[in-house]
Amino acid sequence: MLRFTIRRLAQLALVVVVLSMLLFAWLRMLPGGPVSALLGDRATPEARARLEADLGLDQPIFVQYWRFLGRAITGDFGTSTGVQRGSPALEVFLTRFPATLELSILALLLAVVVGIPLGYLAARKRGSWLDNVSITWSLIGVAVPVFFLAFLLKFVFAIQLGALPASGRQDVGLNATRVTGFYILDGLLTREFDAAWNSFVHLILPAIALSTIPFAVIFRITRAAVLDVMDEDYVRTARAKGLTGMVIRRRHILHNAMLPVVTTIGLQTGALLAGAVLTERVFNIAGVGQAVAIGFQRKDFPVLQVVILASAMVYVLVNLIVDLSYALIDPRLRTR
């Protein structure tokens, strides 16, 4: 188990180094660059040359990469040129990451809490109206673009009904104290419960919008997995043995069907990070996704590098945790 974890962490390091190289080169091969983003329609050839020299962009790319590596080892990932000019890129990421994590956790929770039970029920009552309605619902979840759904939710609940806030993370007038950057947690820690509630309310619509795709996928996988397991010999045997339906369902069906579902949940974290770009834009949440959108627009290489590398690490780590959790679900895997 320990060896397995160490091996996977070594793989993670390799992934990060290779990705950093590719990312570094790829960003710099895109047309345009921070210089035109900074100077815009006020650029002159002299000003451009001067700025390129000052930023070291006139150097060969491997020299630039070598410098980047040298600084990155000391924890300096460069300074933002566009998202939050002048702030260290790592700080930009750390300031924004809690917003994205808060949103993603809530969205994933929503997808799991609704998706798994519904998938299970749909499988058990295969062909029923519940099954058909949920399948249609999950199809819509995958097919409707996130931004469209987000606009729809916003239009109905925020603008027409005025029941929920249209965007942002918290009402400005609350003057809430910031501790960790996770607003809900902050509100609980400082006992500013109105602030915690306010942040939660702000998260409802974005979390629903972001959860639709993971929900649909988790629902479908659960349904398919449960259907598969239900036909297995050991379920028939268990039934023949005279075990109660409750025990069969819990121990034999649900337990064994969970393996592919947990894998899917791990893979869906990647989708969450990608979906956050759109959701954060529509709901104006100053998270990592918004930083990526602005970063590409303004060619903010340092911020893009940090954010994309960090997202890759999060993704790999989550999937490592998923792999480790297999052992809990399936004892046979522990000995390997």
Place this chain on the structure above:
Amino acid sequence: MSRAPSAGPRRGSSTRRRVVTAGVAIVAATSLAACAQSQREAGGGGEGGTLTFGAAGAPDLFDPFYASDGETFRVTRQIMEGLVGFKPGSSDVQPELAESWEHSPDGKTWTFKLRQGVKFHDGTDFNGEAVCKNFQRMFSQTGAGQNNALSYYWIENFGGFADGKTPSLYQACDAPDAATAVVHLTRASSKFPDILGLPSFSMQSPTAMDQYQANNVQAQGDSFVYPEYAKAHPTGTGPFKFASYDESNGTIKLARNEEYWGEKAKLNELIFRIIPDETVRKQELESGAIDGYDYPNAADLKALRDAGNNVQVRDPFNIMYLGITQKNNPALQNLKVRQALAYAVDRETLVKSNMPEGASVATQFYPKTVDGYAEDVQQYPHDPAKAKQLLAEAGMPNVTLNFYWPTEVTRPYMPDPQGIYNALAEDLREAGFTINPVSKPWNGGYIDDVDNAKADIFLLGWTGDYNTPDNFIGTFFGTPTNRFYTAASPWGEELAAQLKAADGEPDEAKRNQMYQDMNRKLMSEYLPAVPLSHSPPAIVTSPRVHGLQTSPLTAEEFASVSVSEK
């Protein structure tokens, strides 16, 4: 009850372990909570109320000297003031921190009489010495501080720095007494003192700048690192004081300056919420979360008005042109071909169908409100037949042009680049040109290519910073080797020299005469580009906002604004 013992030893230990774990968790949580005390102060409310304005992007920093982006200036303009300001609703200069000024006949020595009893937000005095310290600070930038991306406005308007590598307009400043500052220039300039109204040259507290190391900017890695001053301690004399910037929630708060020398701000608190997406800004206004935002989409104006909002269209202070690069295509070095372009485009229809309300056809390279505007320039009405005839006369009936246009951008002067391109390309084809379209993202190669003179013709424009002709045509044609590449024509260098001479003419009447002559020549003999239109940007506020005076320079000040109850 004695359930635990009867449950057996194994179970008991497990329960105990759970209890211990829970206990640890509670202790951890309470200790965390203890060090996370609420620091909430009673904000907002009070008489005057709060106004929340939707800003389109995060300000780069709060020291306007190092800034050139509108979102920074939108904030610092409320906090800081210059020696001169602009009359509300116009681009005309008026006294601000200086009550009056006079200059020597050669235009090189400027004496400013300063307003008395003015204090910076940190309580220090504004006086002659403070003025000179500000100028000295701007002039003696070193290292990264000299970079165009930081001290853009200084370089653009004053030229070089104290190290003398490039000549500077600024020479010295002295303060004979607390109420006087004398600024010495190396030559006369048409831009002085108007440029002192630019936010970049606002007067900032020398004490605060020292304390928070305002000059400590550094080029590090791929970017610049700003000092504490620029991030959290901007200190001016204005009607609002900087209160806080919450990066994680995208909000900037300003509070009323109770010790302001003039009429105090009506608002208690002014909040800027950063909302990068234009549609989201509109929705936030509709849901009542913000009280106004800038640059509403031209297509939304009617709906916004119908909903009871106040949509104000500013006076135009910009220009969009069809740029011509004379470097690559020899045909474009021929005046007749360039004139054919001008006759070919239907600017009346363009303005009517592609531009927002209040837009107008541009007859020359800047709007009417700027000095030196000439009424009698050569006109180019839409006339495809005339265009064809000119091409024939030039002996080039089949000219092929690489027409560059940008994607992923809207500018105040160019609301819909694709629509504008389509209209113009159609006009040009009708006149016999062959058009080869090249479209690139604004920050994805467009600006690079156009600046490196790779286009034949291109779409671009400019928003004025202040009311002098040099800010428009000086910027465009003062360098013969830029995107227009006027150096390819015999008059390119001559035009640059004329612009320099006019800028250095201290006599206003004479100077305006020179600019008028130049505008006539620009439109007849030179025609280095085709001016297309002026289109005024709009600003929208909710019905509860009163007293917002718009500015053609998009330099709105919120001190006069009040809000009624929701």
